[in-house]
Structures are given as structure tokens and as C-alpha cells.
Amino acid sequence: MAVDEDWSCDANDALHITVVQPGDTKPKTLSAFHPQFTYPIFGDDEQIFGYQGLIIRLRFAAHDLRPHVHISYDDRFKSVGDTAATDLLGALKPFVPEEALINLPEYEKNVQEDPTAKDFVPPGKQVISYEVDDRVYEIWAGSLADPAVQKILDRAQVLVSLFIEAGTPVDTNDPEWTLERWTVFFVYERVTPPTPTASSYSIVGYATTYRYWLYQRDRTETPAVRNDAFPLPEVKISELPARLRIAQFLILPSHHRSGHGTHLYTTIHAFCIADPTIVELTVEDPNESFDALRDSADFCLLQPEFLKHDVNLNPDPNEIFSGKKRPTVVPTNALIPTQTLRDIRTSFKIEATQFAHILEMFLLSQIPKTHRLAGGTNLARLLIKKSKADNPDDRRYYWWRMLTKQRLYKKHRELLDELDLTDRVEKLDDTVRNVEEGYEITLKNLEGRLPDPADEGSAAPSGRREKRKLAVSDDEDEEENGAEAAKRPKV
Numbered sequence: 001m002a003v004d005e006d007w008s009c010d011a012n013d014a015l016h017i018t019v020v021q022p023g024d025t026k027p028k029t030l031s032a033f034h035p036q037f038t039y040p041i042f043g044d045d046e047q048i049f050g051y052q053g054l055i056i057r058l059r060f061a062a063h064d065l066r067p068h069v070h071i072s073y074d075d076r077f078k079s080v081g082d083t084a085a086t087d088l089l090g091a092l093k094p095f096v097p098e099e100a101l102i103n104l105p106e107y108e109k110n111v112q113e114d115p116t117a118k119d120f121v122p123p124g125k126q127v128i129s130y131e132v133d134d135r136v137y138e139i140w141a142g143s144l145a146d147p148a149v150q151k152i153l154d155r156a157q158v159l160v161s162l163f164i165e166a167g168t169p170v171d172t173n174d175p176e177w178t179l180e181r182w183t184v185f186f187v188y189e190r191v192t193p194p195t196p197t198a199s200s201y202s203i204v205g206y207a208t209t210y211r212y213w214l215y216q217r218d219r220t221e222t223p224a225v226r227n228d229a230f231p232l233p234e235v236k237i238s239e240l241p242a243r244l245r246i247a248q249f250l251i252l253p254s255h256h257r258s259g260h261g262t263h264l265y266t267t268i269h270a271f272c273i274a275d276p277t278i279v280e281l282t283v284e285d286p287n288e289s290f291d292a293l294r295d296s297a298d299f300c301l302l303q304p305e306f307l308k309h310d311v312n313l314n315p316d317p318n319e320i321f322s323g324k325k326r327p328t329v330v331p332t333n334a335l336i337p338t339q340t341l342r343d344i345r346t347s348f349k350i351e352a353t354q355f356a357h358i359l360e361m362f363l364l365s366q367i368p369k370t371h372r373l374a375g376g377t378n379l380a381r382l383l384i385k386k387s388k389a390d391n392p393d394d395r396r397y398y399w400w401r402m403l404t405k406q407r408l409y410k411k412h413r414e415l416l417d418e419l420d421l422t423d424r425v426e427k428l429d430d431t432v433r434n435v436e437e438g439y440e441i442t443l444k445n446l447e448g449r450l451p452d453p454a455d456e457g458s459a460a461p462s463g464r465r466e467k468r469k470l471a472v473s474d475d476e477d478e479e480e481n482g483a484e485a486a487k488r489p490k491v
């Protein structure tokens with residue numbers, strides 16, 4: 001036990017990642033940070049055994065990500081029987097390219113004297129350029145079938161294991177037709193080259209996306225067996241209708257919370273809109289922080305559209321019924337303009353669940369805060385009065401809860417139906433409350449960045465950007481966790 005304590009260290013602390021660029025005589029560090037995870041490399045407990053004063057330095061050249069691994073330590077445990085120090089190179093080799101394992105002077109010389117650096121441009125094509133705090137950034141995009149894209153991605157892949165939980169590197173050895181499904185987006189900063197031969201680009205982050213074929217049946221056509229000539233004509237995967245799926249999305253820690261993630265996401269979204277073969281944008285296993293980023297970005301995109309179309313909850317949907325009898329189902333079509341919303345969703349190519357989140361958030365924001373739970377509305381009284389509440393905003397809020405509950409119920413129906421009625425009602429109630437709290441956090445974060453015409457009851461926009469404390473999700477992946485999974489605590 002004492003041996004463990006003296007000779008074990010935290011792998012996340014031991015691993016130092018640095019981004020370097022040429023200096024006066026040898027490369028200098030542009031930024032340095034530790035990984036978020038090392039469990040894929042060093043095991044679940046993220047501990048390394050057998051070293052004292054261990055530093056594993058993972059260097060990347062700022063422009064082309066040329067990598068290097070350097071290991072140093074004060075002392076190494078001498079093997080006793082089966083107990084031996086962790087084989088560091090053995091653990092790292094599957095994650096870093098072979099080229100990273102050369103000696104340090106050679107690597108430094110390669111970075112310092114790189115003859116191609118001066119003329120380096122990121123791979124693919126430049127998509128946009130933007131400024132943050134007087135610094136200029138560019139987003140470039142290219143197909144993974146392009147060897148230049150492949151080279152940078154191969155060098156960057158280790159970062160997936162270090163920063164994206166459960167993320168797996170993309171296999172760049174796949175055949176070309178499947179590599180063509182992938183588009184990689186790179187975010188670079190334009191920097192003043194530190195030496196006359198250095199590059200003017202410095203990496204900020206990147207995202208990988210792939211086309212996911214979308215089966216669309218033409219319902220006007222009756223299915224029939226046809227004797228078409230075989231083999232069938234070659235189909236180009238890039239021409240088939242598809243969903244675009246964001247697989248890996250990463251901004252380097254030294255650039256976090258400066259809006260780069262948002263720029264990258266909105267650029268990918270604009271790319272989808274511009275491509276007629278892409279039907280919608282989806283995301284593979286988003287985490288809490290990505291959800292927060294995506295919710296904010298999608299809300300900013302859709303809010304003007306909702307306002308333009310006067311989207312709001314009808315406080316009196318029952319008027320369309322005969323009068324006396326309350327409908328037994330939520331009168332969705334009478335509550336919201338479903339056809340208009342369907343059109344907005346299709347034209348903005350937003351996935352159905354994500355669209356529902358943004359719509360619910362928007363509808364909530366249109367109810368003055370004093371009539372929402374966050375503003376202290378009297379829920380007990382509203383639950384007695386229901387759709388007969390005197391104030392139209394109270395009725396709107398009542399219907400907002402019904403509409404949201406309806407979606408949640410449909411999504412988690414199998415699980416909820418296993419509960420008895422009282423438990424089911426309680427579970428759904430808790431879930432809608434959690435969902436609402438999540439929306440309120442995002443809305444508060446957005447205060448000051450967006451006009452909030454309906455929010456007469458809340459304080460004037462402060463412009464303060466608060467950190468989100470929880471994220472809400474009821475994506476398919478969450479279903480098995482039951483209705484409570486709609487609220488996931490933020491780490």
C-alpha cells in the first residue's frame with residue numbers, strides 16, 4: 001500500500017499538453033493545459049504507477065499539429081516480482097502517431113526550421129473569418145478523403161481521448177468512398193508569425209462531421225419489384241439525402257468561453273443549410289457543455305423566426321371545441337401553429353427533439369416571468385383553475401406545461417406506463433419542472449444578448465452571462481434512464 005502511495009500519480013496531472021511555435025532559438029510554448037480525461041490511455045482510475053516527478057509532455061506545433069511525446073521523471077520504481085512501473089510508451093503508442101516518438105532535439109529542429117511553415121494554409125477551403133477581441137480567426141473545411149485533412153486529423157486524434165468522454169478517434173484508413181462522407185472543420189487563429197519563417201496560423205479547435213444516409217420513402221409511389229439492369233449505376237454518397245452528424249467537437253482549453261465553439265457550430269449549421277442534400281443536423285452523444293452551446297446557438301437562430309411568424313401559445317384553445325366539454329387530449333393544433341412550425345423546422349434543418357426544446361424554451365420566454373414558476377407564480381392555484389384561470393398568461397403557462405408534458409410523456413411512454421397513475425403524474429410533474437428549470441437557466445444566460453419583448457415581469461437585461469448549472473435532455477439515448485433523466489446535473 002505504501003508502495004502505491006509513493007509511486008502512484010494522477011495521470012491527468014502528469015500529462016502536460018503544450019502548443020508550440022518557433023521562438024528566437026528554439027520552439028516556445030504558446031499555451032499549456034492538462035487533459036480532462038486519461039482513462040482511455042491509463043485505465044479507469046487514471047493513475048500511473050512507478051514514477052516520481054513524472055512529466056509526460058505532449059507537444060503540438062501550432063499550425064500543422066506536428067506532435068511530440070517527451071517523458072521525464074526523477075525516479076522510477078524498480079520491478080519487484082510482478083509489480084513494475086507502467087509501460088508509458090506502450091500505453092501511449094496506440095494513441096499518438098509514430099512520428100511523435102522521435103527525440104526532442106530533432107522535433108525542436110523540425111518545428112524551428114520547418115521550411116513549409118511560412119506558406120502553410122489550413123487544409124480544405126476557408127469557410128468564414130471572424131474577429132473576437134481584435135483577434136482574427138478563420139474556419140476551414142475539407143473532406144477527409146483529402147490527405148492534407150487526414151494528416152492534421154491523425155495528429156489531432158489523441159485529443160479526442162483526452163477531452164471528449166467516450167469519444168473514439170475516426171478511422172482514417174477507411175476506403176475513400178466512406179472517407180468522403182466526412183467533412184472536417186478546423187478553427188485557426190491568424191497570428192503574427194513569431195519568426196520570418198514561421199506560420200501565421202495557430203490551431204484553436206476542430207469538429208468532425210459525417211453524412212448519415214436518410215431513408216426517404218416516396219409515399220406517392222406504390223412499392224413494386226423492378227427488373228433494373230444490374231449492377232446499378234454508381235451512386236455518390238455525397239449526393240444522397242443525408243443527415244449531417246457532428247461526431248467530435250473540440251475547442252482547445254486555452255480558447256474556451258470566447259465564442260469559438262458557437263462560431264464553429266453555427267458554421268456547420270450554415271453548411272447544412274447551404275447543402276440541398278442535407279436534410280438535418282444531428283449530434284452524436286452531445287455532453288452537457290455542448291448541449292448548452294447548441295441550445296444557446298439554436299435559440300438565437302430561431303427566436304427571430306418565431307417572432308416574425310408571431311408564434312405564441314393560444315391561451316384559449318378550448319374555444320374551438322363545443323364549449324362545455326374539456327378535450328381529453330392536449331389540443332396541440334389549436335395551441336400552436338403546427339404547420340408553420342413544421343415549415344420552420346424543415347427550413348432550418350433542426351432535428352425534431354432539439355427543435356421541440358427550442359420551441360418550448362421560446363414559448364416559455366413569451367410568458368411574462370411573473371406568471372412562470374421562476375417568477376413565483378402560484379402553481380397550486382393554477383392547478384385548480386387550469387385552463388379556466390382568469391389571466392391569459394396564467395392560461396398560457398398552464399398550456400405550456402401540458403404541451404411539454406405531452407412531449408415528455410410520448411417520449412417516455414413505455415417507462416411511465418409501468419407506474420401507477422399517481423406515481424406517473426408525480427414523475428411527469430417532476431420532469432417538466434426540471435426541464436423548465438433548465439430552460440430558465442439558458443434563458444437567463446441569453447439575457448442581454450437577445451431582445452426579450454414579452455418579459456415585462458423580469459428585471460431589465462443585465463448582459464451578465466451566467467454559467468449554466470444543469471442541462472436538459474430527453475434524447476433517445478436517455479430514454480432507458482426514465483423520465484428523471486430529462487435533467488442531468490452539470491459537472
Ligand SMILES: CC(=O)SCCNC(=O)CCNC(=O)[C@H](O)C(C)(C)COP(=O)(O)OP(=O)(O)OC[C@H]1O[C@@H](n2cnc3c(N)ncnc32)[C@H](O)[C@@H]1OP(=O)(O)O
Nearest residue numbers: 248249250251256257258259260261262287289292293465
Ligand atoms: C459531439 C461532441 O463532441 S460533445 C463533446 C464536446 N466537446 C468537449 O466537451 C471537449 C472539451 N470542451 C470543449 O471543446 C469546449 O468546452 C466546448 C466545445 C464544449 C465549448 O466551446 P467554447 O468555445 O468554450 O464555447 P462558447 O464560448 O462558444 O460557449 C457558448 C456557450 O455554451 C455554453 N458553454 C460552453 N462551455 C460550457 C461549459 N463548460 N459548461 C456550461 N456551459 C458551457 C455557455 O452557455 C456558453 O456561453 P457563455 O460563455 O456566454 O456562458
